[in-house]
Each structure stands twice: as structure tokens, then as C-alpha cells.
Amino acid sequence: IFKFLGAISVDLGKDRIMPYLPTILTPLYRELNSNYAEQDPTLKNLSQEIIELLKKLVGLEAFSLAFSSVQKQASQKRAMRKKQRALQTVANPDIAARRKLKRHKNKAETRKRKIESLRPLHKAKRHRSHALKDLAMVE
Numbered sequence: 001i002f003k004f005l006g007a008i009s010v011d012l013g014k015d016r017i018m019p020y021l022p023t024i025l026t027p028l029y030r031e032l033n034s035n036y037a038e039q040d041p042t043l044k045n046l047s048q049e050i051i052e053l054l055k056k057l058v059g060l061e062a063f064s065l066a067f068s069s070v071q072k073q074a075s076q077k078r079a080m081r082k083k084q085r086a087l088q089t090v091a092n093p094d095i096a097a098r099r100k101l102k103r104h105k106n107k108a109e110t111r112k113r114k115i116e117s118l119r120p121l122h123k124a125k126r127h128r129s130h131a132l133k134d135l136a137m138v139e
Contacts, residue, residue, distance in 0.1 A: 002028065002043070006050040014058055021058060021066040022073075025051070029070045 005024050009017050017024070031047040055063045089096040 002031075002046045002050055006053055009050075009054055009057060017054075017058060018062065021054070021062070022070055024054070025066055025070045026073075029067070029074060033074070 005028070009024060012020075028047040028051055031043055032051070051067075058066075
């Protein structure tokens with residue numbers, strides 16, 4: 001997709017790419033700004049190359065305006081999601097409690113995995129999976 005966006009940008013040229021610049025920059029910015037663990041470094045490099053290509057194509061000033069609008073939009077979305085999560089905690093305490101239990105369970109599993117990797121002879125106790133019991137709603 002990123003290669004396609006770069007090719008389309010070059011093909012359209014400076015004047016015709018301007019209205020689509022924020023749309024093109026959105027996935028590139030998301031890839032550059034992401035911080036998840038299994039991130040592909042080639043994708044990050046490719047998005048950086050395409051951003052440099054766009055910068056040369058449309059000029060620094062126009063690119064900066066479009067990029068800052070994409071950054072602003074992303075930060076607004078992030079803030080809105082955070083606010084909605086906080087409101088949901090107050091509005092639906094049962095859902096928040098379930099989410100908290102799940103988070104604690106995942107944290108304990110991660111801790112056990114880490115102990116096993118650091119000390120291979122030590123076996124941490126693992127929670128037995130009761131498939132039907134795990135599917136039941138928490139009361």
C-alpha cells in the first residue's frame with residue numbers, strides 16, 4: 001500500500017496531489033508513530049522514504065501544514081478515546097471491572113512467562129484452562 005501511495009503521488013504530480021495529501025499522510029504517520037512490539041522495521045523505513053519523497057514533491061511548507069493537521073487529528077482521536085474509556089468506567093462499572101480482571105490475568109501470565117524464560121528449571125504454576133468456565137460472565 002505504501003509503495004502504491006508513493007507511486008500515485010509521483011504520478012499525479014505536485015498540483016493534483018495537494019487535496020489528497022492528508023489522506024496519504026495518515027497511514028504513513030500512523031506507521032511512523034506506532035510503538036507496538038512486533039513492528040516491521042522495513043515498513044517504518046518505507047514510510048519514512050515516502051514521506052521524504054512527498055516532502056520533495058510538494059515542498060516543505062505545504063507538507064508541514066498537511067503533516068501537522070494529520071498529527072493534530074491523531075492526537076484528538078487519541079484524547080477522545082481516552083476520555084470515552086474514562087467515561088465508560090464511570091457509566092458501566094461492571095464492564096470496567098471485567099476489563100481490569102482480564103488485564104490483571106494477562107499481567108500474571110506475562111510474569112510467569114518471564115520467570116520461565118529467565119530460570120528454565122523453575123516452572124511457574126499455570127492456571128488450568130477451563131474452557132467453559134472462562135467463557136462464563138463474571139458476576
